[in-house]
Amino acid sequence: MNSKVSFRTLNRTKLVDDVVAQLQKKISGGELKEGDKIPTEPELMEQFGVGRSTIREAVRVLVHAGLLEKKQGFGTYLKRTAVIQEPLDSRLRRAEIMEVYEVRQMMELEIARLAAGRRDEDDLAAIKEHLDTRNLALANGDIKTYIEADIQFHIAVAVASKNAVVIDLYKTFSVFIRETLATIFANPEGHNPQTEAHIQLYESIRDGNAEAAVTSASRYLKGTLEELFGETN
The missing domain is CATH 1.20.120.530 (GntR ligand-binding domain-like)
Structure with a gap:
């Protein structure tokens, strides 16, 4: 896991969209790389200052988008695919x-x-x-x-x-x-x-x-x- 990745605390109303946008930015900026394990739910909750349901919804959106994948018992990872191929x-x-x-x-x-x-x-x-x-x-x-x-x-x-x-x-x-x-x-x-x-x-x-x-x-x-x-x- 990339332990150096950090996020700003959110204060806007569309929390899920904001979490998705920040994770997207870390991916496109190369701070999260293919195969990296993203922080755990509690870690993301603390860093973003939001509840568990918000984090789960944001992760689900990115899983559906084909950017993240969940590995049962191991956590959630940035998929080992050419993520730059599609915007x-x-x-x-x-x-x-x-x-x-x-x-x-x-x-x-x-x-x-x-x-x-x-x-x-x-x-x-x-x-x-x-x-x-x-x-x-x-x-x-x-x-x-x-x-x-x-x-x-x-x-x-x-x-x-x-x-x-x-x-x-x-x-x-x-x-x-x-x-x-x-x-x-x-x-x-x-x-x-x-x-x-x-x-x-x-x-x-x-x-x-x-x-x-x-x-x-x-x-x-x-x-x-x-x-x-x-x-x-």
Whole structure:
């Protein structure tokens, strides 16, 4: 461990962001090097002047960003990879996208299940309309319309759940999904829109098959995660 690394005490409100920023600075400045063990939680708590939960959240962000790795029983280390190959800001952005998809998975699987049992004819018509618009826009290379139709498709599925709280949450959350889709299409080569899985989701909801709806939702979410991060879990 590099015992000479020290940090200033924080006094701002966004503590997690500040801890992440300081650790990021030590990494980019070379004070923490590949393979170095970072200070323990109690040491970081003392040096930053923050609580354990703040330190754990900051470390988790950097682990998701691919900068740190936890070794069970040994501590947390700066990964032995070429950390300069990808800008740190890009790595942190990928960590944010991962968090969006963790929440999205929790929401959409339950939404699919509820929608299959509660949808009515108006719901089905709305879902199908947005699905058709999505697929046509994709075929025409109209990315802006595609993204908006994809968002509206999933909102229509949420509306079919007949749960007002879920609907409001998903509409709010759709802002982050839109940003994620924009990130994907910044480099569209090799993008898999998971069209078949979306069609199967609609058909499962239409048929009232909750199990199949959850399976379809899980399929397109997993496919997108694999595309973004190479993850299969």
